[in-house]
Structure formats: structure tokens, C-alpha cells
Amino acid sequence: MTEKLEVDQRVRLNRDRVLRAAVSLADDIGIDWLSMRRLAQELRVVPMALYKHVSNKEELLDGMVEAVVAEIDPPAAGVDWKSAVRLRVLSARHSLQRHPWARRVLESRTTKTPAVLAYMDSFIGIFLAGGFSADLAHHVMHALGGRMWGFTQELFEDPAAPVGQAAMPPAIQDVTLQQMAQLYPNIAVIAASSAHDNASVVGQGCDDQFEFEFALDLLLDGFERLHRQGWSSRPRDARQRADG
CATH class of the missing domain: 1.10.10 (Arc Repressor Mutant, subunit A)
Structure with missing residues (x-):
């Protein structure tokens, strides 16, 4: 039996x-x-x-990441871009909270699988559909970093290529970009809009220093706005009781 x-x-x-x-x-x-x-x-x-x-074990881990990504809700329909992004991020966070190991595995992946690329592509699509320029969407994605997955980690951070590794021939690069454009058109749109800095640790073709300062300025501007508004993490009723 x-x-x-x-x-x-x-x-x-x-x-x-x-x-x-x-x-x-x-x-x-x-x-x-x-x-x-x-x-x-x-x-x-x-x-x-x-x-x-x-x-092998690495392919198993890649597949497990794809299974977790598949649990994330698709972009919400009929809402503004800000609400759509917030809902998507929170859904991703809930997915990773259900699987506490997933963040570490996601961070360890040296290549992005089709499911991961499709998720990134659809995320970019929310901004483009919201009227963002390709240039702004590109830098916004950098500023979001790992928050699009529900945690804080640089989105485009990849291990450095091995020393002595030959660069991809231009002809192969062109074919690869054409294939990417067909499969992930939104990624291709913002990739085409970016300035190039081959020494960047943020992502190939991206200006590392610019992206760092862009995200920093966004945070500082947000802090300033909240300060002017007298923002507090405590509910309004609790603040009034404490003040009284």
C-alpha cells in the first residue's frame, strides 16, 4: 500500500x-x-x-519567490495611482509577512525571474497610467526601493559582476533589449529614459548619486510638510487628552 x-x-x-x-x-x-x-x-x-x-536548490528558491509574488494582489482598478500603489505595497507586505523567510530569499536572488520582472513592470505601469513621465517614474521606482515588496531595501541593488567578466556584445544587448521591450514594455520605457552611469551600484545605467539624493530630498520634503502640519502618529483624540 x-x-x-x-x-x-x-x-x-x-x-x-x-x-x-x-x-x-x-x-x-x-x-x-x-x-x-x-x-x-x-x-x-x-x-x-x-x-x-x-x-537545483537555487532554481527552487527562484520558484518559491515566484510563488510568493503570485500571492500579491494585482493593481486595483478604478482608483487613483496613489491608492493603487499603496494597496499594492501593503498586499506585498502581507504576502511577505505570511512567509517570513521570503524577504531574505528575495534579497539574495542574483537574477530577476519572469514573475519578478512582470511584477516590476506592472508596478511601473501604475505610475505611467497615472500620468507620470517615464523619467519621473524611473526615479520614483528607485526612491521606492524595496518598499514595492513591502520592506525597505534598494530595489535595483545587484551583486557586482565578477572581475574580468566580459561585457555582453552590443548585438546581443540589442536583441536582449528588444525581447525585454516585448515582454516588459513599462520597464523598457523607463530604462530608455535613464541617464547612464556604468559604475552605479543602484542599477546598470543609473546614476547612483542622483538616485540617492533624489530619495533623500523626497524624504526631507515630506518631513518638512508633516512638520508644518503638526503631524503626530497618535490619534487625534489621544493627542487632545494628552494636551488637556
Whole structure:
């Protein structure tokens, strides 16, 4: 009976089921304890059965990130851009709070998967649909940083390329950009609008110092506005009781 159950489960195994099981297991035991062997035990299959669906642990982690991103609500319809952005960010935050390990895994990814790129593309689309210029949308995305995922981390921060790594030939770059434009048109729009600074740590083709100062000035302007308004984090009734 046990052998039949294991055979039946192997027959029904697919990539989606593997990823969902991995997410659930990481929720239960923590990402540090997740392994291909432990996941195979959870699914009651031999470890080799997993490699038909994910080639290694890194691909498994990429897929788990995609599964978490899929839980984030799509852009809200019929609301202004500000409300749409706020709702999307809070939905992302709730998703990551359901999976405490997800932030660390998301930060560790060295490449952006199609689901992650699609999320970024749709996020940019909210600003463009709200009437933002491509130039402003580009810098706003930098200023948001990891907040678009529901936490504070630089959005475009990627590990430096290995020393001595050859640059991509221009012809291949052109083909890659054309493919990106077809799949992620909003990303392509703001990428085309950006100034170039190859030494940037914020993102290839972006002016690191400019983006830093842009976000800093936004924060300072916001602080100044709240100060003028006499803003307080305490509810109004609590402030009145304290003042009285």
C-alpha cells in the first residue's frame, strides 16, 4: 500500500506542487532547514524526482519567490495611482509577512525571474497610467526601493559582476533589449529614459548619486510638510487628552 501511494504521488508531481510544498515547508521549519532531501521527504518521493521539476536548490528558491509574488494582489482598478500603489505595497507586505523567510530569499536572488520582472513592470505601469513621465517614474521606482515588496531595501541593488567578466556584445544587448521591450514594455520605457552611469551600484545605467539624493530630498520634503502640519502618529483624540 505504501509503495502504491508513493508511485501515485510521483505520477502527480509537477513543478507547481513542488514549489507550493517548498513554500509551506519553509513556513514551517524555516528557510535554513529547507533542502532538496527534506522536501522530497515531505512529498514522499525520492530526491531525484524533484530534479525533473527544479534543476537545483537555487532554481527552487527562484520558484518559491515566484510563488510568493503570485500571492500579491494585482493593481486595483478604478482608483487613483496613489491608492493603487499603496494597496499594492501593503498586499506585498502581507504576502511577505505570511512567509517570513521570503524577504531574505528575495534579497539574495542574483537574477530577476519572469514573475519578478512582470511584477516590476506592472508596478511601473501604475505610475505611467497615472500620468507620470517615464523619467519621473524611473526615479520614483528607485526612491521606492524595496518598499514595492513591502520592506525597505534598494530595489535595483545587484551583486557586482565578477572581475574580468566580459561585457555582453552590443548585438546581443540589442536583441536582449528588444525581447525585454516585448515582454516588459513599462520597464523598457523607463530604462530608455535613464541617464547612464556604468559604475552605479543602484542599477546598470543609473546614476547612483542622483538616485540617492533624489530619495533623500523626497524624504526631507515630506518631513518638512508633516512638520508644518503638526503631524503626530497618535490619534487625534489621544493627542487632545494628552494636551488637556
